[in-house]
Amino acid sequence: MSDGPTYGFDTLQIHAGARPDPATGARQTPIYQSTAYVFRDADHAAALFNLQEVGYIYSRLTNPTVAVLQERIATLEGGVGAVCCSSGHAAQIMALFPLMGPGKNVVASTRLYGGTVTQFSQTIKRFGWSAKFVDFDDLDALKAAIDDDTRAVFCESVANPGGYVTDIRAVADVSDAAGVPLIVDNTSATPYLCQPISQGATLVVHSTTKYLTGNGTVTGGCVVDSGRFDWSASDKFPSLSAPEPAYHGLKFHETFGNLAYTFHGIAIGLRDLGMTMNPQAAHYTLMGIETLSLRMQKHVENAKKVASWLEADPRVDYVTYAGLPSSPYAERAARCYPKGTGGLFTVALKGGYDACIKLVDSLEIFSHVANLGDTRSLIIHSASTTHRQLTPEQQQAAGAGPNVVRVSIGIEDADDLIRDLDQALTKACG
Numbered sequence: 001m002s003d004g005p006t007y008g009f010d011t012l013q014i015h016a017g018a019r020p021d022p023a024t025g026a027r028q029t030p031i032y033q034s035t036a037y038v039f040r041d042a043d044h045a046a047a048l049f050n051l052q053e054v055g056y057i058y059s060r061l062t063n064p065t066v067a068v069l070q071e072r073i074a075t076l077e078g079g080v081g082a083v084c085c086s087s088g089h090a091a092q093i094m095a096l097f098p099l100m101g102p103g104k105n106v107v108a109s110t111r112l113y114g115g116t117v118t119q120f121s122q123t124i125k126r127f128g129w130s131a132k133f134v135d136f137d138d139l140d141a142l143k144a145a146i147d148d149d150t151r152a153v154f155c156e157s158v159a160n161p162g163g164y165v166t167d168i169r170a171v172a173d174v175s176d177a178a179g180v181p182l183i184v185d186n187t188s189a190t191p192y193l194c195q196p197i198s199q200g201a202t203l204v205v206h207s208t209t210k211y212l213t214g215n216g217t218v219t220g221g222c223v224v225d226s227g228r229f230d231w232s233a234s235d236k237f238p239s240l241s242a243p244e245p246a247y248h249g250l251k252f253h254e255t256f257g258n259l260a261y262t263f264h265g266i267a268i269g270l271r272d273l274g275m276t277m278n279p280q281a282a283h284y285t286l287m288g289i290e291t292l293s294l295r296m297q298k299h300v301e302n303a304k305k306v307a308s309w310l311e312a313d314p315r316v317d318y319v320t321y322a323g324l325p326s327s328p329y330a331e332r333a334a335r336c337y338p339k340g341t342g343g344l345f346t347v348a349l350k351g352g353y354d355a356c357i358k359l360v361d362s363l364e365i366f367s368h369v370a371n372l373g374d375t376r377s378l379i380i381h382s383a384s385t386t387h388r389q390l391t392p393e394q395q396q397a398a399g400a401g402p403n404v405v406r407v408s409i410g411i412e413d414a415d416d417l418i419r420d421l422d423q424a425l426t427k428a429c430g
Helices: 009-015 042-049 064-077 088-096 114-121 123-127 139-145 168-178 252-273 279-289 292-312 330-336 352-362 392-397 414-429
Strands: 081-085 105-109 130-134 150-156 182-185 203-207 221-225 316-319 344-349 378-380 404-408
Touching (some): 009 292, 064 279, 081 088, 088 182, 088 252, 114 123, 123 130, 130 139, 221 252, 292 414, 344 352, 344 414, 352 414
Parallel strands (some): 105 130, 182 203
Antiparallel strands (some): 344 404
C-alpha cells in the first residue's frame, strides 16, 4: 500500500503488506513453498549475506509469504518491523535473545500464562538468565525490582488466564526511567483492542496461534519492534550497539537505525535459533487477520453477556472479566481498553475443584482444549493443566486457583453458550 493516505484498521487488516503477485497477478498472497531463492549473480549473493541488501536467501531466514504477515502485524501494531516465528513461546525467547546475557534478568508480571512463568522461572536459567516476578499494580515494587542487571520488563496486556488488564503506560514510564525496554505480550487483546506501542511499549509479542489466526489451525509467533528505543544510549545491549563478530564488526544500531532490532532478529535470531514460521502457517494467519476486527467485536459482545450471566448465578463465586462494571479494573479497562477487554476470563465455582472438573466434562458447545482465541468457545481447568507446573502460590497469583476455570468465549450465539453453561453447572453443582 502507498504511504500517502492514512488507512483505517479494517482496511489495513486486509491490505497491509499484501500486493498482487507480480508473476501471476494473484490477489491472495501465495504460499511460497520454497526452501531457497536463486541469486541474480555472485555479487547479489554476497550483498545479501553481508546484510548490504534486503532479499530472500533461505526460508529459515526470510520467506515472501511470511514477509507479508510480518508487515501486516507490524502495521496493525504501529511498529517499524516484525519477525515471525514458530510459536508464541518461540517469540518470547526471540524477544529476549538480543537483550539478555549470562547473569542478566527480566522483571516480569506475576499475572502471566503458566507456560510463560515456567519458561521464565525454569527454562531460561539454562541460558544463564533469570526472572523476577512482581505484581505490576505495585509500581514501587516494580521500580525496586529493576537493578543494574535488568535487561527487560515483561507483561501481558490482557493477562491469561484471568483477563487482568495492565496499565501499560504506567509500566512503560517505569521502564523508560530505568533505561530498559518494555515487552508486552498482546496475544489476548490483539492490536484491535490494544496497541501497546502507542502506550509506550518497546516490543510486542504475539502467539499468532490465538486470536490473530482465530481458527485453531496453526501455531505461530511474532515479535514487533517499535523502532523507538535507543540501543546505543548505554552499554547494556552490546548485541545491538557493539560490533558483531559474525558480520565483520557491523554494528546493528549504527547500521540499521530504528530497524536494528528487527534485522538482528532475522540475521542472528532466526539464523541461529531456527524458530522459523512455515509459509502455510503464515497464509492461514493472514486469512484470519482479514476478519480480526469483526471477530473481536463479537468476542467482546459475547463475553460481556456471558460474564454478566455467570456473575449473577448463585453457583458462581466470582468472575474476573474486566469488562464487568463490578471489576476492580473496570476504570482501567475503560481508560486503557475502550473497545473492550477481549473474550478471556476465569470463573470460580463455589463447589471448588470437583465442581470445576464436572463442569468441564459436562459442557457440549464449549470445547475442552488447551488453547484460546478460537472462533469456538473453549474451557480449561488451568490448575490441573496449563498452570500445573506452578506452585499453589504461583497459581493463586496468576489467577488460576483450584476452584477456577478459564473460558475463552467464541463467536457463537451467546444465548446458546449461556444455556450450555447452565446445564453443565446444574450437573456440576446441583
